[in-house]
Amino acid sequence: MGHYAPVWDHRASVEVTKDPSGMNQVTLRNPKGASVQVSLLGGQVTSWRNDRGEELLFTSSKGIVKSSKAVRGGISVFFPQYGVEQHGSARNKNWTIEDDAPSLNSFDTQGKSFVDLLLKPSEDDLKFWPHAFEFRLRVSLASDGSLSLISRIRNINGKPFSFSFAYQTYFSVSDISEVRLEGLETLDYRDNLCKKELFTEQGDAITFEAEIDRVYHSSPNCIAVLDHERKRTYLIRKEGLPDIVLWNPWEKKSRAMVDLGDTEYRKMLCVDGAAIEKPITLKPGKEWTGRVELVVVPSTLCSDFSPSKSGQKRFRNR
Ligand SMILES: O=P(O)(O)OC[C@H]1O[C@H](O)[C@H](O)[C@@H](O)[C@@H]1O
Numbered sequence: 001m002g003h004y005a006p007v008w009d010h011r012a013s014v015e016v017t018k019d020p021s022g023m024n025q026v027t028l029r030n031p032k033g034a035s036v037q038v039s040l041l042g043g044q045v046t047s048w049r050n051d052r053g054e055e056l057l058f059t060s061s062k063g064i065v066k067s068s069k070a071v072r073g074g075i076s077v078f079f080p081q082y083g084v085e086q087h088g089s090a091r092n093k094n095w096t097i098e099d100d101a102p103s104l105n106s107f108d109t110q111g112k113s114f115v116d117l118l119l120k121p122s123e124d125d126l127k128f129w130p131h132a133f134e135f136r137l138r139v140s141l142a143s144d145g146s147l148s149l150i151s152r153i154r155n156i157n158g159k160p161f162s163f164s165f166a167y168q169t170y171f172s173v174s175d176i177s178e179v180r181l182e183g184l185e186t187l188d189y190r191d192n193l194c195k196k197e198l199f200t201e202q203g204d205a206i207t208f209e210a211e212i213d214r215v216y217h218s219s220p221n222c223i224a225v226l227d228h229e230r231k232r233t234y235l236i237r238k239e240g241l242p243d244i245v246l247w248n249p250w251e252k253k254s255r256a257m258v259d260l261g262d263t264e265y266r267k268m269l270c271v272d273g274a275a276i277e278k279p280i281t282l283k284p285g286k287e288w289t290g291r292v293e294l295v296v297v298p299s300t301l302c303s304d305f306s307p308s309k310s311g312q313k314r315f316r317n318r
Pocket residue numbers: 086087168192213214245246247270
């Protein structure tokens with residue numbers, strides 16, 4: 001795999017087209033046939049397919065495709081708030097492609113097909129959240145099919161500001177009853193279904209039998225979502241994002257949501273790398289970076305990728 005990386009021109013594997021609503025979207029491909037689609041509406045990742053063409057992210061069949069709102073599913077960013085004002089406005093704004101984004105280190109570039117997006121607040125936006133920023137989002141597809149999102153948020157204001165952040169990530173699962181989540185054992189969490197009360201996770205691994213909406217604090221750098229039926233494991237590696245949001249609306253809420261099918265909650269699980277419990281404060285001129293890398297491995301290989309081992313090692317060496 002590594003042999004083509006140094007000569008692979010990432011620009012040749014990036015294509016800009018229009019989505020059904022007329023919005024520009026970017027398609028990234030790797031030489032093995034995996035692909036990623038990113039809409040400029042919301043800077044949202046709307047599709048991530050492996051080299052067999054299988055979709056790895058959930059997108060609602062009832063997604064309302066209209067130009068002012070991102071579809072339910074894929075990966076969206078929550079910024080600058082979580083839990084209020086529709087989780088911040090960034091996910092419903094029009095982003096632009098930035099051809100000459102400030103560089104990242106070579107690990108984030110080599111052998112990857114990527115696009116750099118940029119969001120800056122308009123005069124109107126500043127009336128609602130009066131802090132000038134530049135938000136750069138790099139979406140990359142690696143030669144092994146893994147997907148990375150790197151957010152860089154810079155304060156270009158005269159004063160410090162604080163924000164919360166999450167990558168709302170809808171994983172596609174065979175059935176929610178087949179899913180187990182590892183890596184959050186013994187952690188404290190706030191339960192959004194119990195007035196944000198603080199609890200401590202007791203179980204060995206988390207399984208799903210009812211609505212869930214929690215923010216886990218100070219989580220390891222890698223957690224795993226195992227789908228038994230598909231024998232597929234999603235690894236979520238993260239940096240700069242101490243928290244994890246877990247969400248599934250279950251049946252009653254799904255029925256009340258206009259943009260989600262009544263039983264589609266069974267096909268999805270949101271696991272979001274986030275910075276919520278302790279908001280990030282940025283001084284003028286400073287930049288914050290938050291990354292996630294999503295990897296899919298056959299579940300049989302999982303012992304090699306134990307959450308605590310692989311995540312810590314990978315990110316410690318950066
Ligand atoms: O419907 P949305 O605004 O996309 O929010 C969907 C969900 O996102 C997060 O996971 C929150 O923790 C939930 O409380 C919320 O219901």
